[in-house]
Structures are given as structure tokens and as C-alpha cells.
Amino acid sequence: MDRLLERDPAVRILSVVLAVLLWFLGMNQQNPIVQRSFTVQLVQTPVSPGLVLMDLLPQSVTVVVQGRQSIIESMTEADLTATVDLSPATGGRNRLPVEIGLRNRAVRVVDYSPQQAEATVDMIEKRMVNVEIRLAGNPDPDYVAERMRLSAATVEVIGPQSIVQSVSRVTGVVDIEGVTSSVVRMARLRPEDFAGREVRDVVVDPAEIEVTVPLRALPPSKTVPVRPLLTGVPELGFRVMEVIASPQVITIRAPASVIANIESLSTTPVNVHGRADSFSDRVDVVVPSGVVWQSQSQVDVTVTIGEDVVGQRFNEIPIRLQNLAVGFQWELEPTQVDVRLEGRKDLINKLTAGMITAYVDARDEEGHPLGAGQHQLIVKFDIPDGVRIIGAIPYQVQLTLTPRR
Numbered sequence: 001m002d003r004l005l006e007r008d009p010a011v012r013i014l015s016v017v018l019a020v021l022l023w024f025l026g027m028n029q030q031n032p033i034v035q036r037s038f039t040v041q042l043v044q045t046p047v048s049p050g051l052v053l054m055d056l057l058p059q060s061v062t063v064v065v066q067g068r069q070s071i072i073e074s075m076t077e078a079d080l081t082a083t084v085d086l087s088p089a090t091g092g093r094n095r096l097p098v099e100i101g102l103r104n105r106a107v108r109v110v111d112y113s114p115q116q117a118e119a120t121v122d123m124i125e126k127r128m129v130n131v132e133i134r135l136a137g138n139p140d141p142d143y144v145a146e147r148m149r150l151s152a153a154t155v156e157v158i159g160p161q162s163i164v165q166s167v168s169r170v171t172g173v174v175d176i177e178g179v180t181s182s183v184v185r186m187a188r189l190r191p192e193d194f195a196g197r198e199v200r201d202v203v204v205d206p207a208e209i210e211v212t213v214p215l216r217a218l219p220p221s222k223t224v225p226v227r228p229l230l231t232g233v234p235e236l237g238f239r240v241m242e243v244i245a246s247p248q249v250i251t252i253r254a255p256a257s258v259i260a261n262i263e264s265l266s267t268t269p270v271n272v273h274g275r276a277d278s279f280s281d282r283v284d285v286v287v288p289s290g291v292v293w294q295s296q297s298q299v300d301v302t303v304t305i306g307e308d309v310v311g312q313r314f315n316e317i318p319i320r321l322q323n324l325a326v327g328f329q330w331e332l333e334p335t336q337v338d339v340r341l342e343g344r345k346d347l348i349n350k351l352t353a354g355m356i357t358a359y360v361d362a363r364d365e366e367g368h369p370l371g372a373g374q375h376q377l378i379v380k381f382d383i384p385d386g387v388r389i390i391g392a393i394p395y396q397v398q399l400t401l402t403p404r405r
Contacts, residue, residue, distance in 0.1 A: 034069045035110055037062055040082040042098065047086045047121055052160050055120040056084070063100055067107030079103045084117040094119045122160035129157050129170050133187055133211050137177025143215045145176060151210035157191055159202030168194040170204055174211045183213040219253045219292055222262065226250055226285060228301045229266045232273025237346040239308040240272060243301065250285060251295040258290035265294075270301050278304045308345040311390065313338065319379060319397060320359040325369030328401045332360070337379050337394060343387035357382040360397060375399045 041060050047053050061082040065072065081101035089096065095116050100109050131153055139145055157167050172187030188208045191199040226245040234240060250265055267283045280302045287294055316336045324330055337358050341351065360377040362370050378396045381389055 031068050031070050033066060034072050035064055035066045036072045036075070037064050038075070038077050038080055039063075040077055040080045040100075042082045042084060042117060044117075044119070045083065045085045045087060047089050047119075050124055051089065051091065051121050052124050053086065053089075053119060054122050054160060054162075057118045058114060061098055061100070061112055061114065063112040064110045065102070065107045066110045067104075071104060071106050075104070075107070082112070084119070086119055086121070089119050089121045091121055091123050094121060122162055124158065125161040125164040126156055126158050127164050127167070128154045129167055129191070130154055131189065131209060132169050132171045134171060134173050135213065136173050136175045139176050139215055140178055140180045142218050142221070143180060144218055146214045146216050148174070148214075149212040152206065155189060155209070156205045157202050158205060163199060163201050166193050167191045167199050167202060172209070172211070174213060176213055179215065182215050183211075185211050185213075187211045220256050220259055221251055221253045222259050223249050223251045224262055225264045226299055227264045227266045228283070228299075228303075229269050230272050230303070231269040232271050232275075234272050234305050234308075235274050235276040237308055237344040238276045238305050240303060241306040242304040243270075244304075246300045246302070247296060250299075252287070252291050253293040254288075254291045258288070262288055262291075267299060267301060270303060272303055272305065275303075275305050278302070278306075309342055310345045310348050311340060311342045312348045312351060313340045314353045314356055317353060317356055317358045320357065321399070322359050322361050323369065324362045325371075325401075327404050328372065329404055330362070330402075331400045333398045333400070334394065335397075337392055337397075339381065339389060339393075340391040341383065341387050342390045347384065347386045351384065351387060355384055358392075360399060362399065362401075370399070370401060372401050372403055375401070 039060050040063050042056070042058060044053070044056055063080055063082065065075070065080070079102065083099045083101065084096050085099070086096065088094075095118055098112070098115055098117050100112050102109065131150060133148060133150060135145060135148070155170055157164050157170065170189045170191050172189050174183065174185045174187050176183050186208045189204045189206075191202050191204055193199055226248060228243050228245050230240065230243065245267065252259065252262065252265070254262070266286050268286060270281055270283055280300055282298055282300050284298055285294065285296060315338045317339055319332055319335055319337055321330060321332065339356065339358065341348070343351075358379055358381055360379060364370060375398070376396055377399050379392055379394070381392070383389065
């Protein structure tokens with residue numbers, strides 16, 4: 001057989017082909033060709049100068065590769081790259097091809113998706129924007145903050161055109177709580193839209209500025225009571241019971257020579273003429289000349305009006321006997337009473353002893369006439385309306401009844 005192979009070249013070639021075929025058949029059985037999917041993060045190249053990438057979709061690409069099983073199984077996502085070149089992109093939305101790269105040339109890309117990426121690109125804009133500084137807190141009460149000075153009244157805002165155009169102002173905050181001397185602070189700047197919301201993804205240049213807040217010492221202060229001024233008189237029989245201002249005290253500032261002579265502040269007149277009911281009114285505070293500041297320019301004045309009540313005593317008012325049963329003689333001890341009354345002044349001034357009736361009732365609680373004997377009875381009175389009894393001496397008397405003969 002060996003001699004046959006040596007003598008015939010065709011047989012030798014056929015043997016080699018058969019051997020190769022057998023090798024491939026063995027390889028396909030032991031190490032077949034397979035496919036596998038990988039998820040690869042999409043990498044982009046920079047955009048052209050003057051542009052900025054706003055958004056890129058997708059973030060990843062699905063890649064299907066094919067090759068021998070032993071090679072495919074040893075592969076990872078790091079063996080593939082998915083790249084989109086953004087250098088051709090212009091402002092707006094751009095659709096650009098995705099390129100797949102392989103580290104191992106023994107495998108090949110069968111398919112990948114998506115094959116295009118969508119890049120949203122914007123122009124870079126620079127715009128000058130006004131700076132607004134806000135003071136936080138208050139200085140010491142004896143000082144006032146004057147107009148602040150800024151190292152820069154405007155600053156540059158840099159970023160995507162669509163975002164930069166939404167910036168309405170740049171703001172900063174300087175804390176002056178409790179300070180007693182001029183303040184110099186570095187204020188960090190915050191880009192804001194018209195509604196005061198922070199605008200992100202832009203750069204403020206410079207990011208902070210120097211703010212100087214001068215302080216000025218105020219004149220001396222003093223807290224003094226408010227004295228409401230009344231005019232007129234209430235309705236007859238009524239009087240002003242109480243007058244209260246709210247607030248009851250006001251703090252003022254004035255030069256020392258002026259403030260030393262101020263012990264209280266009055267109000268503009270509050271008219272009580274003809275009033276019979278309580279009321280409140282808002283009135284101005286009268287500020288003396290030389291006062292440069294006051295904590296309140298108006299106060300609420302509450303006027304309480306009540307009856308002008310006085311008392312009056314009447315002595316030796318005769319005590320009458322009422323509802324005596326027929327057939328009895330009677331005797332009262334004592335026969336007179338002293339009485340003290342109270343009421344509105346105008347009514348009391350008109351009252352006379354003749355307008356007061358004192359009496360005892362010769363009936364029991366059930367309305368039956370009293371019989372013979374001694375009875376202790378409470379003295380009762382008839383008096384004009386608007387007047388009341390506040391005391392009587394004695395408040396009861398002894399009634400003695402004896403049958404007539």
C-alpha cells in the first residue's frame with residue numbers, strides 16, 4: 001500500500017484531502033461554530049468645538065458575534081467596542097452610524113442593533129447676566145445696613161444655548177445677622193430662572209464675587225408708653241371706663257438731646273362724644289420733631305364705655321303694710337327704713353324719697369293672710385327702673401297682729 005502511494009501522486013493528494021476533511025469533521029463536532037449576544041456600552045468621540053452634547057441614545061448596543069465555541073465562550077463585553085463619531089454632528093438632532101470593533105479576528109459580527117445613534121447637540125453660548133445679592137438676617141439693632149457694593153455687577157454664564165437662555169439672574173446671599181461693623185464677604189453665585197429655580201448645567205464665571213455691606217450706627221433708642229388722647233364726652237349717664245392702646249409702648253430713635261425729653265407719645269384725638277357703647281379705632285401716633293424712626297406709626301385704641309354708676313342713701317322711708325286681713329289690729333317695729341340705692345348718675349340725680357315705696361306683705365308664702373301673733377317680715381321696695389337696692393337697714397321688721405274686740 002505504501003508503495004502504491006509513493007508511485008501515484010493523485011492518490012497522495014486524495015489522502016491529504018481526506019485527512020483534512022476528517023479533521024474538520026472532528027473539529028465541528030468538538031468545537032462547533034456558535035453565536036452569542038453581548039450588550040456593549042456605546043462610546044462617543046467629542047463633538048466639534050463650540051458645541052456641547054445634550055443627549056445620546058442609545059446608551060448601549062446589542063451585538064451578535066459568531067465563531068468557534070471555545071473562542072466565543074471565552075469572550076467578554078470588553079472584547080467588543082461600540083463607537084459613534086460625533087465630530088460631524090451639528091446643532092439639533094443628528095443620526096450617526098455606530099461602528100463595532102472586535103479584538104479577536106477569529107470571530108465576526110453577525111448583527112448589531114441599533115446601527116445608528118441619535119445625538120442631540122446644542123451650541124455653546126456665553127451671556128452676561130445681572131447679579132442680585134440678598135442679605136440674610138439683621139444687623140445689631142443699633143445699626144442699619146446701607147447700600148452694598150459688589151466687585152462685579154454682572155457675570156458671564158456659559159453653557160448650552162437652550163439652558164443659558166433660561167437664566168434670568170445670578171443670585172448670592174450674604175449673612176449679616178447680629179453684626180456691628182461693615183461686612184466684607186465672598187458670595188457664591190447661583191444661576192436662577194425667572195421663577196427663582198436653580199438652573200443647572202451652566203457655568204458662572206466668576207463663580208463668586210466680593211460683597212461689601214457698610215453699616216451705619218443709629219441714634220439712641222428708647223421705649224415709651226402710648227397715651228391715647230380723648231375728645232368729647234359720652235352720652236348722659238355713661239362714662240369712659242378704660243382706654244387701652246395696642247401696642248401700649250413704641251420704640252423710637254432720636255438724637256440724645258431730643259430723646260431725653262420724651263417720656264411718652266400721644267395719639268391723635270379719639271372722639272367719644274355721645275357714645276354709649278365700647279369701640280375700637282385705629283389712630284396715628286403723634287411723633288415729636290427730631291424723632292428719626294419709630295417702631296409703629298399707628299395704634300389701635302380700645303375705649304370701654306359703661307354706665308356712670310353712683311350711689312345714694314335715703315333715710316327714714318316709711319314702711320307701709322299691705323294685704324292685712326280684716327279684723328286685726330297691727331303694729332310694726334320699726335316703722336321706718338334707711339335704704340341705699342345705686343344706678344346711673346343721671347337717674348340717681350333725679351331720684352327723691354317720694355319715689356321710693358317701702359312695704360311689708362301681711363300674707364304668707366302661699367298667699368294666705370297672716371293670723372294673730374308676731375311675724376318677722378322682709379322689707380320690700382318699689383323703685384324706678386334703672387335703679388337697684390344695694391342695702392337696707394333694717395332689712396326685716398316685726399309685725400304684731402291682734403284681733404279687734
